[in-house]
Amino acid sequence: TQLLEQSPQFLSIQEGENLTVYCNSSSVFSSLQWYRQEPGEGPVLLVTVVTGGEVKKLKRLTFQFGDARKDSSLHITAAQPGDTGLYLCAGVPYGNNRLAFGKGNQVVVIP
Amino acid sequence: DAGVIQSPRHEVTEMGQEVTLRCKPISGHNSLFWYRQTMMRGLELLIYFNNNVPIDDSGMPEDRFSAKMPNASFSTLKIQPSEPRDSAVYFCASSLARAGREAGELFFGEGSRLTVL
Numbered sequence: 001t002q003l004l005e006q007s008p009q010f011l012s013i014q015e016g017e018n019l020t021v022y023c024n025s026s027s028v029f030s031s032l033q034w035y036r037q038e039p040g041e042g043p044v045l046l047v048t049v050v051t052g053g054e055v056k057k058l059k060r061l062t063f064q065f066g067d068a069r070k071d072s073s074l075h076i077t078a079a080q081p082g083d084t085g086l087y088l089c090a091g092v093p094y095g096n097n098r099l100a101f102g103k104g105n106q107v108v109v110i111p
Numbered sequence: 112d113a114g115v116i117q118s119p120r121h122e123v124t125e126m127g128q129e130v131t132l133r134c135k136p137i138s139g140h141n142s143l144f145w146y147r148q149t150m151m152r153g154l155e156l157l158i159y160f161n162n163n164v165p166i167d168d169s170g171m172p173e174d175r176f177s178a179k180m181p182n183a184s185f186s187t188l189k190i191q192p193s194e195p196r197d198s199a200v201y202f203c204a205s206s207l208a209r210a211g212r213e214a215g216e217l218f219f220g221e222g223s224r225l226t227v228l
Contacts (some may be wrong), residue, residue, distance in 0.1 A: 002153070033216075040217025042115070042202050043154075088154065090217075098167060099144075099217070103153035 003027060004089055004102035012108040016078050021105035023089035025069045032072045032091040034063055037104070043088055081108045113137070117203050117220035125228050129191040132223045135184055136205030144217065145178055145188050146202040154202070160186065161208060193227045200224050 005024050010072050023032065029048045035043035047056050049065035049072060056063045060083075062075040076083055086104040091101070116135040124130055136143050144159040158168040162179045167223040168178070175194070188196055204217040 035217075040221070042204070042221055043217070044219070045216045048216070098156060098159075100156070101146075101154040 002103060003093065003100045004091060006087075006102035006105050007087060008105065009103065010106045010108075012110060013079055015081060015109055015111050018075065018077050019079055019107065020073055020075045021087055021107065022071065022073050023102055025091070025093075026070065027093040029070075029091035029093055032065055032069075032089055033086040033099075034072070034074055035090060035101075037086040037088060038084075043086075057093045074105075076107075079107075081109045081111050083107060084109050113218035115203055115205050115218050117201075117223050119223055120221065121224045121226075123226045123228065124193055126194055127192045128227075129189065130193045130197075130225060130227075132188045132201050132203075132225070134186045134188070134203030134220060136186070136203070137218055138184065140182075140205035140207050140218070141183075142203040142206045142208040142215070143180060143186050144206070145186070146204065148200045148202060148222070149198075157188070190225075193225075195227045198226050 005046045007022050017055045023093045031048055033048045034045055037043040047063045050068045053067045054065045060077045064073050086106050088101050090099050118133045130176055142161050145157040146154050147194055150156045157170045158178045163180045176190055178188045200222040202219050202222045204219045206215040206217050
């Protein structure tokens, strides 16, 4: 079973539209990270959220950590083709020091 | 500044052959991770080292897999003998481990795509 479940697995939208993807778990995390991976490359860190309820913004990307520290969401406003990629959430659950990754949200933004 | 360097980028081999993947972490980083990525399972942690010492190898699939870190600037992941189900992209990542509850940033290499026929 996957510790972090990401949904939807695949999302295709038109340029200029908004989208939200989710990362959920039944476990509590000390922190959660979001990475973006482009074809043929390794994942690159976008943000780390630490405090329950925290909201972080990175240009048109808004990240939120759930109050109970079990889930996170990523919202993209006015998506651009450059936002295309695999978005991976990753976290270290309490009582464990292994960073676990979800399978990712594959986002395709069509020009 | 150079990032994490992995070699080879691509490897095609036949079942039963030995495969060695190499990684040079970012200078000054004290943690090194080996991950395997497939469509079915996503990114799986195989093993990680802290200060060149293996800390957790519970993700290594079986005895055919072994990893070493002889010094702070080099690590290898070896598969012997290789099998078709080992086909995947293998990533090496390094980080500067920190105390506290915030996970440190992982810096990934570009990956080694392995195909076992």
